[in-house]
Amino acid sequence: MTTHSRTTTYFRQPPGRGPGSGLFHPALFYRSDQEYLDAVGRFLRVAVRGRGDHALVAVPGRRLEPLRGLFEGVRGGEGDDPAGRITWVDMEEAGRNPGRILSLFREFADRHENSESRPAIVGEPLWVGRGTAETREALRHEALVNLAFAGRRVSVLCPYDTALPEHVLTQARRIHPVVTEDGRRRISHEYADPLDVCGSFDTPLPEPSDPLVIAFGEHELALARGTAEDWASSCGLSPARRTDWLLAIGEATGNSVRHGGGQGTLRMWRTGDSLIAEIRDGGRLTDPLVGRRRPDPRSPHGGRGVWIMHQLCDLVEIRAEAGSLVLRLHMTLD
Amino acid sequence: MAMTSMSAVPAPLSPGPCGHASVVYSDDREWAGHLVPFVRAGLERGEQVQYFADTTDPDRVMGALASAGLDPARAAAEGRLVVTTAARTYLSGPAFDPDMMMGLWHQAMDTALAEGHRGLRAIGEVTWGARDIPGADRLLEYELRLHHEVFEPLPLTAWCFYDSRRMPADRLAVLVGAHLTHLGGPVADPPLRLAPLPGRTGLRLAGSAGYDTRHAVRAAAAVVSGSPGGDVELDLSALRHLDVSSLAALAEAARRRGQGRLRLLRPPEPLRRLLGLFPELGACVEIAGT
Structure with a gap:
């Protein structure tokens, strides 16, 4: 099977590199469970059995078992994975916050990519019933795959249930250079610049009613942390989640003082089943991939704080507005 | 007064x-x-x-x-x-x-x-x-x-x-x-208080450590890396919070310490959580007490 290398020659080849040396990032629009199993199974067999590569499968939990069945069902049989080259991950857990998926993908790709090997990833961060904000950030993640793996020998297959809202499928056609739709693979003519696509997700965030507001500079950081902890406790956030909440807010407010002009404003409020902390400062976002690669914990640069926030929160929204940077950290009340 | x-x-x-x-x-x-x-x-x-x-x-x-x-x-x-x-x-x-x-x-x-x-x-x-x-x-x-x-x-x-x-x-x-x-x-009371540990090489940290307390954390790290003797201890039972910078500074000090280990006594949940995210910071550190 050489479908992958053939297709990748059509777009975005870094100069000087031969066919098959770039990112292969197709979308799979599936209409049934069987179509899903057939197409994803074929993609994985090509990678694992055909090329002998490693694969990462990050899909919603209920999709994992049927897929695993294809590869672990009969030892030595068709589709078997005797070498254990496939890593299985429940996307509903690992990708609960879509902002942490890319870091997982990059760690996997960095470990397995080399001149002989093209690691394969199945990433399905969108499912029917996913919330509006999460869907938007999951699509942003999808667009950022194009930037993060530009020119890399990596294959990322993204399944989309055709029962998803039409606007999601429209975005998927803008994000993926190749789309398999109605069982046919084609070049997507709607494919657009990933930064433009990301820009379309920078929608204004809803204004809260009656938030708790704390303006802070360096000398108020401890007060901000203490207030955030007490407030979350009074809202009933469990001790374990409170630890995450406090760590995320501690990194965010510290970043405001360190990188964001020396001061900021912390606002906290509750919506339905979530606590939200917003940190606004005078910082700028220059790298759209910030916080989406596991950082060196010893370096204060390279998005360490944002990466931690992504790991600990259920959703992170970042917006650059006129002269200011806004982070919203969401924590679900369990 | x-x-x-x-x-x-x-x-x-x-x-x-x-x-x-x-x-x-x-x-x-x-x-x-x-x-x-x-x-x-x-x-x-x-x-x-x-x-x-x-x-x-x-x-x-x-x-x-x-x-x-x-x-x-x-x-x-x-x-x-x-x-x-x-x-x-x-x-x-x-x-x-x-x-x-x-x-x-x-x-x-x-x-x-x-x-x-x-x-x-x-x-x-x-x-x-x-x-x-x-x-x-x-x-x-x-x-x-x-x-x-x-x-x-x-x-x-x-x-x-x-x-x-x-x-x-x-x-x-x-x-x-x-x-x-x-x-x-x-x-x-400062946001982060450091005090000597009576009878042992080490310190007691109390309060909350963040970007605002980086100078104090740097001093604690200097004590960890520079104190003579064998093991050095940090009693963290009264520490409520610390950020990754603080943990990284202490971990680096433990690594530079010529002899003995850095023992962290009863560290708070945030520290354990950070070590979960960055296990490499725990390489030269021993955790004691729950």
């Missing part, structure tokens, strides 16, 4: 379990109120008394003692009283150096005993810690290490004089917090 300071002055007739205390004053009367009984007690006990002035003119020290009915001139002539300045003594080098200071204290004690004194007590004005002099950023590290490296092995009594008019309140709070005994004006 005056009441607080006067009532907090004990008559130091016998050195306590630890002779290292911070003394905070905000005017000359409070200053003299601490100075006079301390010197009188020392002279009465046959100890040598040394005063290392910073912003105070040494003549004013002598004058205050004379006004109180002591005979400082005679004590000075007999070598029982030494009034000098930090600039002429331990700050005369290129930079303030805690490692060198530890040796100086042991030397001073040996000298005092060899000259026939029954002990040594000292006052040091450390208001220079708020000025931009080389090594001033190591004052906190010094205060923290003194307890274990100097005061536990030596029968020394020393008071660190802090003039609250000449030091920002937040810096004062952290430095005073590094003493197990505090006299004089009340000082607010």
Whole structure:
């Protein structure tokens, strides 16, 4: 099977590199469970059995078992994975916050990519019933795959249930250079610049009613942390989640003082089943991939704080507005 | 204010379990109120008394003692009283150096005993810690290490004089917090308090560590990497929060430590969570207690 290398020659080849040396990032629009199993199974067999590569499968939990069945069902049989080259991950857990998926993908790709090997990833961060904000950030993640793996020998297959809202499928056609739709693979003519696509997700965030507001500079950081902890406790956030909440807010407010002009404003409020902390400062976002690669914990640069926030929160929204940077950290009340 | 300071002055007739205390004053009367009984007690006990002035003119020290009915001139002539300045003594080098200071204290004690004194007590004005002099950023590290490296092995009594008019309140709070005994004006609790661990090499951290407390954390890291001896301990049972920078600084200090390990006692949940995200930070660290 050489479908992958053939297709990748059509777009975005870094100069000087031969066919098959770039990112292969197709979308799979599936209409049934069987179509899903057939197409994803074929993609994985090509990678694992055909090329002998490693694969990462990050899909919603209920999709994992049927897929695993294809590869672990009969030892030595068709589709078997005797070498254990496939890593299985429940996307509903690992990708609960879509902002942490890319870091997982990059760690996997960095470990397995080399001149002989093209690691394969199945990433399905969108499912029917996913919330509006999460869907938007999951699509942003999808667009950022194009930037993060530009020119890399990596294959990322993204399944989309055709029962998803039409606007999601429209975005998927803008994000993926190749789309398999109605069982046919084609070049997507709607494919657009990933930064433009990301820009379309920078929608204004809803204004809260009656938030708790704390303006802070360096000398108020401890007060901000203490207030955030007490407030979350009074809202009933469990001790374990409170630890995450406090760590995320501690990194965010510290970043405001360190990188964001020396001061900021912390606002906290509750919506339905979530606590939200917003940190606004005078910082700028220059790298759209910030916080989406596991950082060196010893370096204060390279998005360490944002990466931690992504790991600990259920959703992170970042917006650059006129002269200011806004982070919203969401924590679900369990 | 005056009441607080006067009532907090004990008559130091016998050195306590630890002779290292911070003394905070905000005017000359409070200053003299601490100075006079301390010197009188020392002279009465046959100890040598040394005063290392910073912003105070040494003549004013002598004058205050004379006004109180002591005979400082005679004590000075007999070598029982030494009034000098930090600039002429331990700050005369290129930079303030805690490692060198530890040796100086042991030397001073040996000298005092060899000259026939029954002990040594000292006052040091450390208001220079708020000025931009080389090594001033190591004052906190010094205060923290003194307890274990100097005061536990030596029968020394020393008071660190802090003039609250000449030091920002937040810096004062952290430095005073590094003493197990505090006299004089009340000082607010700092966001992160570091204090020596009695009887062991190490520190107790209390409060919340973040970007705002990075200087204190740097001092704690310096204690971890620079303290002589085997293992070093950090009691974290009263630490509520710390950020990844603080943990990274302590982990790096543990890595640089030549001998022994860094043992973290009863670390808070945030630290465990960060170690979960960054296991590499736990490479040179031992966790003890739940």
